[in-house]
Amino acid sequence: MLKKATLLLLIISFHHLNAQIKLTNNIGETLIETGMPGCVEDESWSKVFKLSDFGITTSEQFIIHSGQVGISKSDNAAYVGINIFNIDSDFPNSKPVLLGSGGYMLLPQIDTPQIIEIKLSTPIVVPANVERILVEVVKQVDFYNPNSAEVIIAGTKEDTDISWYKGCRKYYTHISTTDLDIPIPDANFYINITGNKFNISNAGATTILSHNYCDNIIKTQQYACSGGGLKFARTFVLKDFGVSANEEFVIDRGQVAFSSVGQDTKIQFNIYKIDPNFPNSLSDADLIGSSQIVDIPYFSTPVIPRIFNVDFETPVVVPENIEMILVEVYNLPRPGYSSLAFIAGTEQSRGLSWVKSEAGGCTPFREYKSTEQMGSPAINYYIKAIGTSRDVSIPFSMDITNNCSDFFKGFSVTNPSEVVSISWNFGDPLSGVENFSSALNPKHDFSSNGAYTISANITSTDGNVYTLDETIDVLEAPFAYQIDDVYACEDNFATGISSTFDTSTIHNLIVNGRANILVHYFDGNGKELPSPLPNSISNTIPFSEIITIQLSYEDRPCCYSETSFNLKTNPLPNLSAVQDLVNCGNGTDGYATFNLTQLKNDLQVNSSYLDVKFYHEDGNEITNLDAVMNVVENEEAITVKVLNLDTNCDIETTFKLIVSSLPIANTLNDLIGCDDNNDGISAYFDTSTIETSALGNQTGMEVSYFDSKGNQLSSPLPNPYTNTIANKETITVRVTNTQTSCYAETNLNLITSTKPKINKPTTLYTCDEGNGIGSFDTSTIENQLIGNQTGLLIFYVDENGNQLPSPLPSTYKNTTSWSQTIKVKVENKLNSLCYSETSFDLIVNELPKINLEKEYFLCDLEPSLYITENSNFDSWKWTFDDGSVISNSFDANLIKAGTYQLQVTKINNGISCENSFSFKLVRSMLPTINEVKINDISDDNYIEIITSGDGDFEYTIDGVNFQDNNNFHHLSGGVYNAQVRDKNGCGTDNKEVVLVDYPKFLTPNNDGYNDYWHIKGVNKFPNAKIFIFDRFGKQLKELTSKDLGWNGLYKGQPLPSSDYWFTANLGDGRSFKGHFSLKR
Known part of the structure; x- marks a missing residue:
């Protein structure tokens, strides 16, 4: 039985490899401690992989499904996940570009090294044309977990590449572990990822439906809807992709690209049968099948768009005889305002992109319209459907593998175990005998570009013979001619940058007259340049920059060849050191x-x-x-x-x-230095003004010094300066213009002078003339200081630095009480800096102190007064006011009243100081009371004591309290003892006095105060009689001087509060009456 199947593959098909590829640099899987320190902050560990080292070419995608990391220690308080970055050869100097993230999981408790598997719920797609990736295992702290977030990564003993570290609030960019503060050269992090690849330009049993060119994904101007609800779609004619009418097409996965995705975003692939009348003819009944609903992880700008691969859990089978299908990506509606999905696309594409909204707030609502109809014709959605086509009547299909830019291709068939024999015809007669093969998996090198029909006659184990025919386009990428390096002179010295590189002929050289050639240029940083290149360009990398050229046919832009040339900068000669x-x-x-x-x-x-x-x-x-x-x-x-x-x-x-004109070196005055030991050397030359004097008003000059032998001295000169040549030394002073080095010179003479020799004067003493001030004889001071020396100047200053006359007055009064130090400075007239200093003291002796009173009092009855003074004085002289001397001793008897004077002397510090004191002797008469005047029974009762005598008297009426005034007012009635006494003790006199008065009220309440009423002082009047009446004249009580008084009772009964009257007869001829109040 002979069956035949013919498959025409004209546009884009590729072989889908199911074999898993692991990217790892570790040798073996035995984990060891890495030596990396722990950290409780966020951190990451990374490895770099060059995809070509693992058989992944730039025309292949790499779809990552999982990863592994070795962990030595974890306390179940941190999450780990995987980030995949696109990097270039300049990493880590260049910035990594994030391609995708995922797999976050909470680490378990780990105490010994073990391998942790990280599963990606959404695979990460590494697009074609990516050469290197950075695989980063990132750790994030679980802030709600009280355990330590420290995680220690494990490694292997051997490795083939570098380990990279970032984080711990210390390293904010990726750094090699060999460059850490504490280097760990053999960290060998255990990190790997696993995925599969497929070549986007291969032909074979697996077919991809796509209108996009390559994997150069870009953002589009397509809007998104809050809460989702948009449907993005592309239409495909199956025969254009080699799926014939008698074949069914089994779609097992789809791909879509997004530029950013919001939270809680879910998508679903839907496959519809359509006809040329789409979209008008589309109905829900045309749905062939759908993928499962999948989550798309959140990501946002400025990351580059990402490709998402969805493996269908249940493949969608497109039955035979269906000519057209719609591949729809549905951004499912979600509650809230997130779920935004911004679809990405490519710059080049075939066919239209279609959009439909199931959300009421977004257009076009429930109808498909093309992006052209929506006003955005340049939007080319990145949507692919991937599967296999098969003739249900033939159990075999052909599989072809190749590199798009090569004539060399490989062939195989499905179900090889059911093949008994096979015969291949590659449709390439120019290849001779190589055009045929009976191998199960042959390889063939096609002789030229063109369309070839490959036939395979298969004898099956079921006894049937089947023929498979497939037509493929063999089109090698355009040949990339080698371009010579371009040279240019740098614009500015030592920059390595030139803006004059002549690239005007580059494009013609690389195209070489060929038609339909697409050329792309890239600078050394990977940035695409204009095509063709401008006539003149500038390099961006100093001195040498590689410009990469990619050539492809316009209808096969993903299949390209490469060449390059260098922009080489010729350095300019060095002129930076030219000085005026x-x-x-x-x-x-x-x-x-x-x-x-x-x-x-x-x-x-x-x-x-x-x-x-x-x-x-x-x-x-x-x-x-x-x-x-x-x-x-x-x-x-x-x-x-x-x-x-x-x-x-x-x-x-x-x-x-x-x-330049010469500077001026001004003439300098000689310096005189003091020679304190007559050796011709002085250490006191004052050089502080030399530089200023030599320069004058000149600026920008430098002053230098040279000795007599031409040896340069320090500048400025030491101050003070010590001469090295005795008596006179000459120094050359040079003034140099620092900008021109022109100079002029002058001389400085250093001449020594002798230091005065002086004596310290003796201390001078004198007697106090008042307040510690005295007169001193200073007539011999100068002679004591300098003797018979001449040519000297003498200066005197007090302790406050005030200059005094020189010479001092012969009689000098001190200005500081009791003791004063005079400082003396003796200068050589030729040099004020050549001087000697000393001092002398002025001491004022206190006068002998006389401790006598200014007045002494003596009663007339006393014969004399004996007084004494300090017996340690050296002399005493007591004189009366008539000039008579009464004593020459330390004591004296004073008889007469009058003025006396005492003169005393005391010898101290070799001088005798005299003091005198005058005082009086006063004799006093005995005091006598001549009369005592009184006033009683009044508002101001008083006593006035009248006395005689010449003494100093004081008075009292109670014998206790004395006063100088002889009047006593506002007294109560009663008996008083009027008394006078001499303050100096010359006797006393007294007289009893009675003041009669009565209380103004009676309060008989037994409190001890005013309980009885009586005339005060009545006890001194034995014949006195007092009668008490009420206000009506009724007699209530009779009192005598012996009675205690009236208690307010009448016939034993208390009388009421009221005013009561009285009459009093003192029995001495005096009588009076009045009234008082009874209060209860």
Whole structure:
């Protein structure tokens, strides 16, 4: 039985490899401690993989499903996940680009190294054209877990690449473990990922339905809807992809690209049968099948768009005889305002992109419209459906593998175990005998570009013979011719950057007259350049930059060849060291002769390939470099041009020929230094003003010093300075212009002078003239100081630094009480710095202190008064006011009243000081009371004591309280003892006095106060009688001087509160009456 199946593959088909590929740098799987320290903060561990090392070409996608990491320690308080980055060869200097993330899981408790499997619920797609990826295992702290978030990564003993680290709030970019503060060169992190690849440009049994060119995904202008609800779709004619009418097409997965995705986003692939009348003819009944609903993890800009691969849990079978299908990606509605999904696309595409909304707030609502109809014709959705086509009547299908840019391809058939024999015809007669093969999995190298029909006659184990025919396009990528490097001189010295690279011929050289050629150019940083290149471009990488060229056919942009050339920058000669030349000249006419030969030699640096030329300011070339006269007065700009004869790069700059006038070194006064030991050497030369004196008002100058032998001294000179040549030393002082190095000189003479020799004067003493001030004889002070020396100046100052007269007055009064120190400075007249200093003291002796009273009192009855003074004085003299001397001893008897004077002397510090004191002796008469005046029974009862005598008296009426006033007022009635006494003890006198008065009220309440009423002082009047009446005149009580008083009772009964009257007869002829109040 013979059956035949013919498959025409004209556009885009590829072989889907199911074999899993593990990317790892570790040797073996035995985990060990890495030596990495622990950290409780967020951190990550990474490895770099070059995809070509694992058989993944730039025309293949790599779909990552899982990863592994070795962990030595975990306390179940941190999450780990995987980030995949696209990186270039300049990593880590260049920034990684995130391709996808996922697999986050809480680490268990780990105490010994073990391998942790990280599953990706949504596979991460590494697009074609990616050469290197960074696999980062990221750790995040579980903030709600009280355990330590420290995680320690494990490794293997051997590894083939570098381990990278980031985080712990210390390392904010990826750093090699060899460059850590504490390097760990053999960290060998155990990190790997596993996935599968497929070649987007291969042909075979697996077919991809796509209108997109390559995997160069870009953002689109397609809007998204809050809460989801949009449907994105592409239409496909199956025969255009090699699926014939008698074949069914089994779709087992789909791919879609998004530029950003919100939270809680879910999508579903739906496959519909359609006809040429789409979208008008589309109905829900046309649905063939759907994928499961899948979550798309959140990500946002500025990351690049990502491709998402959805493996269908239940493949969708498109029955035979269906010509067209719609592949729809549904962004399912979700509650809230998230679930945004922004679909991505490619720059180039075939066919239309379609959009439909199931959300009321978004258009087009419940109808499909093309993006062209929506006003966005350039949107090319990235949507693919991947599966296999098969003739249900033939149990075999052909599989073809190849590299898109190569004629060499491999072939196989499905169900090889059911093949008894097979015969291949590759449709390439030009290949001779190689055109046929009986191998089960042959390879063939096609002879040229073209369409080839491959036939396979299969004898099956079921006894039937089947024929498989497939037509493929063999189209090798355009040949990339080698381009010579382009050279240019750098724009500025030492930058390595030039803006004059001539690329005007590059495009014609690379295309070489071929039609339908697509050319892409990329700079050294991977940035795409304009095509064709501009006539002149600038490099972005200093000195040498690789420009990469990709060539493809316009209808096969993903299948390209590469070549490159270098932009090489020729460095400019170094002119950075050219300085202005200064010639001091004679300072009169502004012209001088300069020698430029040495400058030329310095610029050439013995390099024969450098040509150096100089030009005057007027543009004329300077030919005689040995003697160059400036042509502009004082200052001329000279142009120097240096040409590299090998690279033809030249650079020029200017410098100045400066004719500088000489500075001025002012004449200096001689310095006189004090020679304190007559050896001709002085350590006291004051050099503090030398530099200022030498410079005057000049600025920008430098002062230097040289001794008599020309040896340079320190600058500034030490201050004070010590001469090295006895008696006189000459120092040369040089003033130099620091910009021109021109200088002038003057001399400084250092001359020594003798230091005065002085004596310390003796201390001077005198007697106090008042307040510690005295008069001193200073007439001999100067002679004591200097003797018979001459040529000296003497200065006196007090302890406060106040200058005193020189010479001092012969009689000098001290200005500080009791003791004063006078400081003395004796200078050599030739040098004020040559001086000697001393001091002397002035001491004021206190006068002997006389401790006598100013007055002494003596009663007339006493014969004399004996007094004494300090017996330690050296002399005493007591005199009366008539001049008579009454004693020459320390004591004396005073008899007469009058004024006396005592003179005493005391010898101290060799001088006798005298003091005197005058005092009086007063004799007093005995005091006598002549009369005592009284006033009683009144509002102001008083007593006045009248006395006689010449003493100093004081008075009292109670014998306790004395006063100088003889009047006592506001007294109560009663008996008083009027008394006078001499304050100096010369006797007393007294007299009893009675003041009669009565209380104004009676309060008989037995409190001890005013319980009885009686006339006060009545006890001194034995014949007195007192009668008490009520207000009606009724007599209530009779009292005598012996009675206690009236208690307010009448016949034993208390009388009421009221006013009561009385009459009193004292029995001495005096009587009076009044009234008082009874209060209860």
